[in-house]
Amino acid sequence: MERRNFIKKSIGAGIAIGVGLNTGIAGNLSEIKRNAYDLVAIKGGEAEDMFKKGIASLGGMKSFVKPNQTVVVKPNIGWDTSPEKGADTNPNLIYEIIKHCYNAGAKKVYVFDNTCNNWQKCYKNSGIEDAVKNAGGVIVTGKDEGLYQEVELKNAKILSKTKLHELILSSDVFINVPVLKNHNSTTVSCAMKNLMGTVWDRSFFHKNGLSQCIADCPTYRKPDLNIVDAYRVMKTNGPRGISPNDCITMKAQLISTDIVAVDTAAVRLFGINPEDITYLSKGQSNNLGTMDLKSLNIYRISI
């Protein structure tokens, strides 16, 4: 409720001093309604531009990051591949998010992933390490068991205990920035699947029921914001891909606080029926969010 009040206040202030982030009548009208959006979908621009428009429609990053707070941004940096292969989150987007966090007054912005390939190579070749450093963020290893703390997941069905990265536990704000792509087992990998990179023992997921563990994982701490990078979308050979030919340039982005909703919308973008993705319904029954997009107030932006 606090956040909503804050947003309302800031909207009021925004209108009062005449600071409109969008120009034109349509933009101003949409601003008035922005507190009500459950999901923002943007298409047609560069990743960083889509983000700027999208986050503005939610009241800017200051709706999520308060001054002096610490932020952890969790992109997908799982694979040692270059950005055009679409296996990792777009580095330009990460740069822009970190900048917005600092502009909103964040004290520190941390970025990490428990990568699949060699972590130094992943960080470097994905372009994310450079993007983070250029934006003034702090890049942190995800390959050190000492940084993970064991937690109990009371609402989980299978993953009742796991070790989570300390930044997920200690940061004030948790921003999840997955890349939308194909996955050989779960068909689609996106926001919920991305949280596997916050856990130390990934093989537990594979051993004990991948879909249920994916749906269990966010029950400990749901991300405060999910930003789905669907600029380049790997349509086949996922999650690693073998060449840029696996990708299409979809030029889309989704932003929401609801991890199930954002995944459901992403799966629709991917061209698949959400009912076919097992972890979505399991996530919904774990009360992580809703798959019913019709019940949501969706704001659609075309650039």
Place this chain on the structure above:
Amino acid sequence: MQKLYKPLRIIIAIFSFLSLSFIFLDLNPDMNSIWYKIITWYQLIPSVNSFIRTAEFLSAGFIIVIILTLLWGRIYCSMFCPLGIFQDIINFFAKKLSKKKIRFKYARPKKKLRYLFLALAVIPLFLGSITFLGLLDPYSNFGRIFTNLFKPAYIVLHNFTGDLLMKIHIYSVPTKELVYASLESIIYPLLILGIITWLSVKWGRLYCNTICPVGTFLGFLSKFSLFKIKIDQNKCIKCAKCSAVCKSQCIELKTQEIDFTRCVGCFNCIDKCEHKAIGFHLSLKKDTLPIIKIISGKKNIPQKKETDLSKRIFFGESILFLSALTGISAKSEQQRRQKNRERNGNGTTRIEKQHPCSPPGSVSLKHFNNTCTACNLCVAACPGGVLQPSFLQYGLEGFLQPYMEPKKGYCSFDCTKCSDVCPCGAILPLSIEKKHTTQIGIAHFVEHNCVVFREGTLCGACSEHCPTKALKMIPYGKDLNIPVVDSELCIGCGACEHVCPADPKAIFVEGNIIQLTAKKPIQKKQKEGAIDEFPF
């Protein structure tokens, strides 16, 4: 002038030692591979080895070593040999730490032993095995000690610092992954470390003058050196200060002669002598310097061949010893294969491999086993931690040579580090495009070990990690999918085996005896791009 020899030697030695330590501890993983080549360029055994395999002039650093030896004797042993310098360092600290003064005195040469070890190293070469040369080569021994013993110790220290900093939320010194070699493969480097420590404290450079085949070979060459260290009998007062600091124990004051074949050119004696009685002298006697004679037109003067009966006996004995060892390895190999593929009680199959994978670029197991001296530089440099020193995985012919161990890691798709750094031509250079299709082994899937089969849940960790999608998931039952291997696409990187959560593994890589070229993955271009309308 002669007073400058020792400081100069020490400066060069420290430089050589630090640069080699730097690469074997992998202090800068991002360092350009050309530095590895420069730093190892003048190491005798790798250089000769590489020159024979590649016939490249760039790998001919050994010629410099031979020329230096023909000029001033075995200065390689004091200035460039990392194991030699390491012994000097041990000796230096032993002197500082011990209460009793460590003083050397003349000792008789152990000729029989020297030639036995030389024979042990060289004769198997003609039988096609480099194992013994590798086991005795000082550079390779240094490499094994540093990679397998000191590098893990360094990482523990590094991580200790890193962890402390992370406690206070400073993440700029990230910890490194601690990958250590199997216990049985570090026994030998431990043994050598023990031996050289003990020998160097007690008897200076006894290892170099008895066991080391390079020392013996260069010692032989130094008989023909243009300049030799000699005692001026007119100036010498037999104060014995020189022989007390001679770690080669080769100064015989009774006769005032120096056994120059054992002198490692440390110049301690020259530095110590207050009467300028000891120093380099031009030595142009009858058995001197074939090169000078060749230059002056008298080519190929046959050298007087000494026939030493004891030498022959040792040659014979060492051949016997070798054949016995080969027999042992053959037997253990047989036992290993028998154990292969035993069914466990619970219906799973324990995996026993026929052949390990050799690193990409090593052509074939035969080429690799016959060339690698197991210096383990590639093990130190491997960012994936998949390259590990073997024990008997290759059999005795590849003892301690690196192999791909998917338990520890897997081969990074876009990495050619091992072939870039290999100093001896065992792993030949590969372009990144070539690496992408170099098949070092083939994955084999064991369905009844697989999580999908046993638990009825999704997994696909293997296919997820497969860089060429040689592992595809096909529908299995109602909601599941299960991997299949396309062995034409598989390059044997071992990522699938490494990440397979099943125990025992449901997928494993069987090494290729000869490395083959895999097919390039099929690349279908995706048609559609930007969306017109949101589908929700």
